[in-house]
Amino acid sequence: MKTKNVLSKFILLSVFMIFASSCQDDDAAQPIVEDVTTLQIIQDSPDHTVLEQLLEDTGLSQTLNDGTYTIFAPTDQAFGNIDTSTLSSDEVRNILLNHVLAGYADSSSLTTTYLNTLATEQISGQGNNLSVYVNVGADVTLNGISTVTAPDNLAANGVVHVVNEVITIPDVTTFATADSTFEILVQALTRDDQPDFVGTLSSFETPAPFTVFAPTNDAFTALLDELELGSLADISGEVLTSTLNTHVISNANITSSNLPSGTVETLGETFDLAGTIITDQNGRSIEIVVTDVQAGNGIVHVVSTVILPDLGLEPEPAPNTVQMTVDNEGAQAYYVSSITGNEEPTSLNSNNSAWTLTEGTRYELTIVNSGSHPFQLRNSNNDKLLNQNGDGSFESDPDVNFVDDGQKFYFTLTADLAAEINSYFCGIHTGSMNGIINVN
Structure with missing residues (x-):
């Protein structure tokens, strides 16, 4: 059933993209009517007849009318570049679903990232949704093989982006x-x-x-x-x-x-x-x-590090580890409520207390309410070094080995980081939740 759903969705996307391309070619001044569905757009497009037929043959046409979807619609020319004659209906269906994302994503909301399509892997028996690599640059490309040529064809139940190649099932x-x-x-x-x-x-x-x-x-x-x-x-x-x-x-x-x-x-x-x-x-x-x-x-x-076979290397000594719970008094202040390890970087339960960290130590901070109070480390110029709600300049440093996973805020205080670090801040309440950091 999942493969059939994919094929129907893929056909719907093709039809929609044909119509969108036709509208732009015939009368660029006419806006796309947003009370039509993605399927209707595909059905009215002269450049997506193959997609329309595949969606119909696999039963995906009605499926794509029953929800909100972002569809990457291959043109007839795109389908001419692949051979589907040896594929089963379920396989074609899955390829079609590999062009469909749940929900609405116009071009302005697309970023370079991995997203899940409605297609599934069939080899493990688990039916996990396939990933698609979206690369946003001068063009928007998908899995490195398909380029968006006509974005943002809007419908009442989603959006269609025309693409120039079929996005086949990826391998690793x-x-x-x-x-x-x-x-x-x-x-x-x-x-x-x-x-x-x-x-x-x-x-x-x-x-x-x-x-x-x-x-x-x-x-x-x-x-x-x-x-x-x-x-x-x-x-x-x-x-x-x-x-x-x-x-x-x-x-x-x-x-x-x-x-x-x-x-x-x-x-x-x-x-x-x-x-x-x-x-x-x-x-x-x-x-x-x-x-x-x-x-x-x-x-x-x-x-983040290459896994090596046994090369007889001497392992790096494990850094001293200190665990700290960083709690908060609403939006007024941070305070450290517990410390485990052989260092005491700060006093307990003291609002916005000064910290004294030691170069070479790994600090494992648990940030309470990190969603409301994302934690940051900054330098004296207020540049972000490590940041829970954005990018920091030391986050890709393998020696710092920054881990930010929910409440986790783990890092090793390397010599380079120690030379820069100056303070901690809340990424939202910067005026009230901050403190000084010294280094031993």
């Missing part, structure tokens, strides 16, 4: 090639002395599905610094192969809610997993920073 390599965050990972996977990683990870056959822990560009840059190497080319082929394999679990589509605890078997060497923290064979701690990017043949979780 789709997101690596589409998202520039993983450029170095792609270089590693495709290096001449490596096995056919792309062929394996793009397959929907055994050993799929895959659970992939994908290191970012920053993770690879930090690794080269750690190993005192000049470039990716300086990593031996054998070590690189083992390293890449250690990021892949086969025959499993493990979502974040089902991540195991303990020793994890990979295509390479094992590692230990506790919550979102991986400990590799060298005793190195790796944080899972983004979860549940769902492809058709597996799932991707993003890691």
Whole structure:
């Protein structure tokens, strides 16, 4: 039933986009009438006849009339670039649903991010919704293959954006090639002395599905610094192969809610997993920073550090850890209600008290009511260094290892951060909730 729903939605989107394109071509001065539905727009479009027919054939036409949707509608020309003749009705339906988002999102509300479509993965039996990578730049692109050519065709029950290519079901390599965050990972996977990683990870056959822990560009840059190497080319082929394999679990589509605890078997060497923290064979701690990017043949979780096989590295000594609960007196002040560890950075239950932090210590702050009182660390110029309700300049520093997950506000006070840090603030009540930070 999910595949049929996808196909119907996809047909509806195509029809809507054809109509929108036709309206713009025939009379650009005429506004789109917003009391029509997305289906009616598609049905009236001369450029979306294939989409209209597919939506009708798969029963998605009426489905898309029964809710509010954002539809990325491929043109007839786009459908001419793929072969659907060997696909079942359910498979076509799922492709169509891969063009549909629940809810309304015009072009002004789209940002570069991963969103969920109404399509589902069919390989694990879990029916997880597929992800789509939306990249907003000079154009809006989807999964790196489809570009929005006519945005914001408004309807009474949503919006249709015309696209120039069909957004096919992604595999786990789709997101690596589409998202520039993983450029170095792609270089590693495709290096001449490596096995056919792309062929394996793009397959929907055994050993799929895959659970992939994908290191970012920053993770690879930090690794080269750690190993005192000049470039990716300086990593031996054998070590690189083992390293890449250690990021892949086969025959499993493990979502974040089902991540195991303990020793994890990979295509390479094992590692230990506790919550979102991986400990590799060298005793190195790796944080899972983004979860549940769902492809058709597996799932991707993003890691901030490259997971290594046993290279005989001496693990970095674990930083001293201090846990603090940062409570609040309404919008009047912050105060620290508890401290655990061998430091006492501040007095307890004192409003907006001065803190004295120690370089090298890891601080694990629990921010009470963080939604209403998002916590920030700033420098003397009031520039944000770490920030719960926006971006801070130290948030991508792997040594700081910033964690912001709900009430969590974890960071390591590195030398660079210590040289900058000056104060703490509430991101909303800046005038009343703030205090000075000193450094030992």
